[in-house]
Amino acid sequence: MSATAPVIAIIGGGQLGRMLALAGIPLGYRFRFLDPAPDCPAAAVGEVVVGAYDDEAAIEHLVRDAVAVTYEFENVPVKSALAAATRGRIAPSPRSLAIAQDRIAEKDFFRACGVPVQPYAAVSNDAELEKALERVGVPGVLKTRQLGYDGKGQCVIRNESALGPAFASLGRVPCIYEAFVPFEREVSIVATRAASGAFVAHPVCRNEHVGGILRVTVAADPDITVELARDGERHVRTIAERLGHIGTLAVEFFVVAGSLVANEMAPRVHNSGHWTIEGAVTSQFENHIRAVAGLPLGDPSVRGAAAMVNLIGEEPPLEDLLRIGGVHVHRYGKLPRAGRKLGHVTVVGREYDDLLPALDTLRTLTGVSAGAARRH
Amino acid sequence: MSATAPVIAIIGGGQLGRMLALAGIPLGYRFRFLDPAPDCPAAAVGEVVVGAYDDEAAIEHLVRDAVAVTYEFENVPVKSALAAATRGRIAPSPRSLAIAQDRIAEKDFFRACGVPVQPYAAVSNDAELEKALERVGVPGVLKTRQLGYDGKGQCVIRNESALGPAFASLGRVPCIYEAFVPFEREVSIVATRAASGAFVAHPVCRNEHVGGILRVTVAADPDITVELARDGERHVRTIAERLGHIGTLAVEFFVVAGSLVANEMAPRVHNSGHWTIEGAVTSQFENHIRAVAGLPLGDPSVRGAAAMVNLIGEEPPLEDLLRIGGVHVHRYGKLPRAGRKLGHVTVVGREYDDLLPALDTLRTLTGVSAGAARRH
Numbered sequence: 001m002s003a004t005a006p007v008i009a010i011i012g013g014g015q016l017g018r019m020l021a022l023a024g025i026p027l028g029y030r031f032r033f034l035d036p037a038p039d040c041p042a043a044a045v046g047e048v049v050v051g052a053y054d055d056e057a058a059i060e061h062l063v064r065d066a067v068a069v070t071y072e073f074e075n076v077p078v079k080s081a082l083a084a085a086t087r088g089r090i091a092p093s094p095r096s097l098a099i100a101q102d103r104i105a106e107k108d109f110f111r112a113c114g115v116p117v118q119p120y121a122a123v124s125n126d127a128e129l130e131k132a133l134e135r136v137g138v139p140g141v142l143k144t145r146q147l148g149y150d151g152k153g154q155c156v157i158r159n160e161s162a163l164g165p166a167f168a169s170l171g172r173v174p175c176i177y178e179a180f181v182p183f184e185r186e187v188s189i190v191a192t193r194a195a196s197g198a199f200v201a202h203p204v205c206r207n208e209h210v211g212g213i214l215r216v217t218v219a220a221d222p223d224i225t226v227e228l229a230r231d232g233e234r235h236v237r238t239i240a241e242r243l244g245h246i247g248t249l250a251v252e253f254f255v256v257a258g259s260l261v262a263n264e265m266a267p268r269v270h271n272s273g274h275w276t277i278e279g280a281v282t283s284q285f286e287n288h289i290r291a292v293a294g295l296p297l298g299d300p301s302v303r304g305a306a307a308m309v310n311l312i313g314e315e316p317p318l319e320d321l322l323r324i325g326g327v328h329v330h331r332y333g334k335l336p337r338a339g340r341k342l343g344h345v346t347v348v349g350r351e352y353d354d355l356l357p358a359l360d361t362l363r364t365l366t367g368v369s370a371g372a373a374r375r376h
Numbered sequence: 377m378s379a380t381a382p383v384i385a386i387i388g389g390g391q392l393g394r395m396l397a398l399a400g401i402p403l404g405y406r407f408r409f410l411d412p413a414p415d416c417p418a419a420a421v422g423e424v425v426v427g428a429y430d431d432e433a434a435i436e437h438l439v440r441d442a443v444a445v446t447y448e449f450e451n452v453p454v455k456s457a458l459a460a461a462t463r464g465r466i467a468p469s470p471r472s473l474a475i476a477q478d479r480i481a482e483k484d485f486f487r488a489c490g491v492p493v494q495p496y497a498a499v500s501n502d503a504e505l506e507k508a509l510e511r512v513g514v515p516g517v518l519k520t521r522q523l524g525y526d527g528k529g530q531c532v533i534r535n536e537s538a539l540g541p542a543f544a545s546l547g548r549v550p551c552i553y554e555a556f557v558p559f560e561r562e563v564s565i566v567a568t569r570a571a572s573g574a575f576v577a578h579p580v581c582r583n584e585h586v587g588g589i590l591r592v593t594v595a596a597d598p599d600i601t602v603e604l605a606r607d608g609e610r611h612v613r614t615i616a617e618r619l620g621h622i623g624t625l626a627v628e629f630f631v632v633a634g635s636l637v638a639n640e641m642a643p644r645v646h647n648s649g650h651w652t653i654e655g656a657v658t659s660q661f662e663n664h665i666r667a668v669a670g671l672p673l674g675d676p677s678v679r680g681a682a683a684m685v686n687l688i689g690e691e692p693p694l695e696d697l698l699r700i701g702g703v704h705v706h707r708y709g710k711l712p713r714a715g716r717k718l719g720h721v722t723v724v725g726r727e728y729d730d731l732l733p734a735l736d737t738l739r740t741l742t743g744v745s746a747g748a749a750r751r752h
Contacts, residue, residue, distance in 0.1 A: 005420065005709050022398060028694065028707035028719075030420050044381065044406050045421060281702055281724065296698045303679065303724070318404065322672045326657055331404035333381045343404075348657065348679070 009066035013040035015332035016072035021045035023285035068292040091246040091292040096267035103176040119179040132177040139180035183254035190273035192287035193240040200300040248288035279306025309362040311343040316365040385442035389416035391708035392448035397421035399661035444668040467622040472643035479552040495555040508553040515556035559630035566649035568663035569616040576676040624664035655682025685738040687719040692741040
């Protein structure tokens with residue numbers, strides 16, 4: 001019976017943990033999560049060890065008999081990850097986590113990998129602030145080096161005098177100042193690397209953000225050229241290999257004058273890969289579980305065409321969503337709150353054009369117009 | 377958070393309950409199961425109320441705050457179903473269950489629906505045994521009227537003198553004696569009906585049994601003619617409507633001289649519909665949840681082509697299965713035992729021919745040759 005099933009332990013019990021478990025249970029695993037909230041989204045699919053992410057006793061309890069230990073968000077305190085890692089069973093490694101947690105380390109790492117990035121500079125005091133302005137100019141974006149996500153901890157700088165007040169408004173914590181990128185579109189690649197070195201990448205996706213929050217992802221968008229796809233996959237493979245990454249990771253890029261400029265990475269399954277549950281032969285979630293459990297990776301190809309629309313802040317009535325042809329609804333079991341990711345809807349079809357009617361209906365239901373999407 | 381999620385209660389915590397929950401959790405439900413075994417396959421995906429299926433106190437506990445109550449196998453005692461049904465929240469109705477539990481009532485019902493069946497007769501004593509032989513002849517199959525599944529409680533009768541001893545070997549419990557059907561192939565249709573009367577049917581599937589146990593299902597097999605598909609869907613729609621069925625059901629047919637002869641039905645999700653998880657736009661499991669929760673039904677079409685191979689008695693190494701391209705592995709968290717359904721593997725592809733290499737490998741790994749499949 002299932003009491004004998006091996007356990008995979010996950011630090012964090014949010015929707016990513018929930019979807020990792022939904023992918024891993026059919027492979028024969030059971031799941032245990034560390035989360036401060038007993039009624040977190042992952043509670044529906046496994047046991048929750050209630051505790052803070054840096055609670056070493058809770059981590060001990062979490063990992064006790066686990067065959068693999070992983071995490072579902074990049075803001076896990078590195079020392080917690082390291083505490084768990086002392087048993088040598090955590091993937092991705094604390095190195096992937098540490099680099100992804102610091103926007104300067106991340107950009108330095110991209111450059112070291114030969115991956116193009118926009119001009120940037122560290123800002124942790126007034127002297128650095130001046131130098132950053134000289135080097136990067138305006139317009140630019142000031143971001144906290146750590147703990148930023150979904151557009152939080154960011155200020156757009158349109159003239160030089162605004163940078164000082166923006167730095168003050170962010171509490172003068174260590175920041176990065178980046179050149180504003182006049183991008184044509186935003187794309188991402190979600191890929192998985194195994195301990196064996198095997199590497200598989202899902203197709204490049206086109207993303208639409210509103211107010212810093214991802215709203216729409218289209219897999220295999222017809223605007224993505226073969227060259228862009230080839231360059232993107234090469235960059236992500238280099239990043240994964242240089243990190244010695246084990247598991248799924250995502251890299252977001254801007255497309256500028258037809259070329260890729262790396263924006264940021266996430267050392268985990270990513271919102272822009274949620275379409276892979278139904279849209280790819282093997283999903284990002286299943287491939288992450290396969291990687292951390294030491295199993296062969298699966299085929300990341302898109303099955304026909306797919307797109308995803310996030311449900312942010314509030315959810316349209318379930319009946320209205322389910323009446324749309326060819327959709328798959330994923331609710332995370334969270335209470336509504338402004339800006340909160342409550343779920344997503346995936347649309348699948350044979351070809352890109354097949355997706356458009358459902359995508360239009362979903363844009364209307366969720367209030368995302370086709371032209372208005374901008375990150376900043 | 378997810379503590380507020382509505383609960384769906386399921387009588388039975390086997391693999392069907394497990395897969396129902398895996399389909400229903402993304403829609404925002406949580407699951408509670410009634411099962412005698414605390415470590416049943418569904419324990420990985422919800423709360424288990426440990427108790428016998430006819431334990432009224434346990435049923436009370438199971439259904440207390442559930443928004444819907446359903447079951448995952450047709451041998452639920454009808455009185456239990458009725459006890460739960462007194463709250464008017466169980467689907468499918470006890471009528472679907474009662475008819476499917478009695479092979480005579482089932483065949484009578486098929487005839488009343490205008491669905492062709494083979495000659496059959498009730499056998500509950502020696503006098504009926506003689507009459508049955510006169511009416512049906514040999515060869516035939518003697519089966520218990522109740523509680524038979526996967527070929528259990530059945531005897532093939534090749535000459536008249538064998539019927540009496542066979543009846544004795546089945547304990548002289550009420551039986552049905554059916555004419556042996558010289559079928560060309562076995563097929564099934566899995567369909568779902570909503571309370572609104574909406575009806576959707578997955579494509580006709582070709583099934584291969586060995587020793588009475590389903591081994592292989594192929595969706596949209598090229599040998600299935602348009603006429604056969606049309607007749608089958610019409611029959612299943614009639615059956616579902618006359619039952620007033622709410623939820624998923626499956627009807628198995630023999631193909632004899634190019635026409636359908638109904639063999640049996642299951643008032644629930646069915647092993648021959650497991651391919652729909654990845655192979656159909658909406659799976660049999662999701663449509664059952666949608667039906668019992670009063671939601672609109674989803675598109676039952678096949679996405680390209682799909683096939684399924686059962687893992688019976690023992691499982692090949694997981695690594696070997698995952699190395700096959702385009703497969704999806706579903707393990708049920710059960711210990712190996714001869715004849716036990718431990719899991720299944722689905723293969724998907726654009727066209728039928730794309731499935732064949734993976735299907736061949738799976739046949740080899742599971743010991744099912746392409747020619748040897750026979751129900752009897």
